[in-house]
Ligand SMILES: [Zn+2]
């Protein structure tokens with residue numbers, strides 16, 4: 001199926017609620033609130049560790065900077081480890097996540113983008129997951145966008161059963177630590193990870209600063225970066241998609257980059273790609289504040305020349 005067909009399917013099904021996903025989201029959010037009535041220090045510490053493991057090691061370093069953009073290389077067994085960590089974030093399996101994100105880069109903030117604020121901030125943040133089924137196609141359809149992952153049987157299996165590692169983890173925690181820890185480390189931690197990740201699609205395509213004049217609405221946001229372990233330097237990222245480093249200066253805090261830097265020091269990561277700051281800015285950092293860039297919406301499609 002071509003992207004045009006996907007878009008047509010999206011328009012057809014935009015108004016139908018994805019009940020399975022919506023039900024899971026409601027349950028997770030309700031139990032996340034319930035966690036505050038069952039506070040334990042143990043729950044807080046395990047939740048904090050799992051937030052880092054799933055959102056930074058898994059989503060940021062694994063799904064995004066390694067699998068989607070191939071900003072660096074690691075041994076295959078370690079790539080699998082990062083991928084399993086990412087499934088703990090409940091953002092779908094690797095083929096679904098990577099295909100959706102590559103489509104986002106190819107059609108950023110124009111027709112074909114699965115989650116752009118030009119369709120509404122709410123849509124970009126969460127609506128595209130709850131409503132419509134265009135981005136919930138079967139693995140073989142999405143495989144068109146991810147031939148590198150689709151030929152790996154483990155990734156195909158993990159995409160179909162992406163909820164298995166999180167379920168096993170949850171049941172294990174229930175057995176050894178009890179319900180309060182499960183509420184904190186599974187439900188509240190997952191909701192925090194989801195909501196902060198979604199800010200990258202909504203907030204850093206709406207508000208913040210723009211260092212680079214990219215043909216999309218991407219922005220840099222220090223507070224989204226702090227909440228997402230570094231993913232908030234999103235304008236830098238759209239300008240340099242394959243760079244494993246998104247925060248390009250010492251003051252642009254990017255924990256995902258620190259993790260990749262450490263992996264390189266330990267000899268696990270190699271061929272690490274890092275973007276340079278523009279020459280003019282290496283002395284005097286400055287970026288223009290914007291609230292929105294509607295004039296960019298009608299710009300011609302931007303195809304990242306070096307997406308993979
Ligand atoms: Zn983006």
Ligand SMILES: [Zn+2]
Pocket residue numbers: 064068069101105237241
């Ligand atoms: Zn990206």
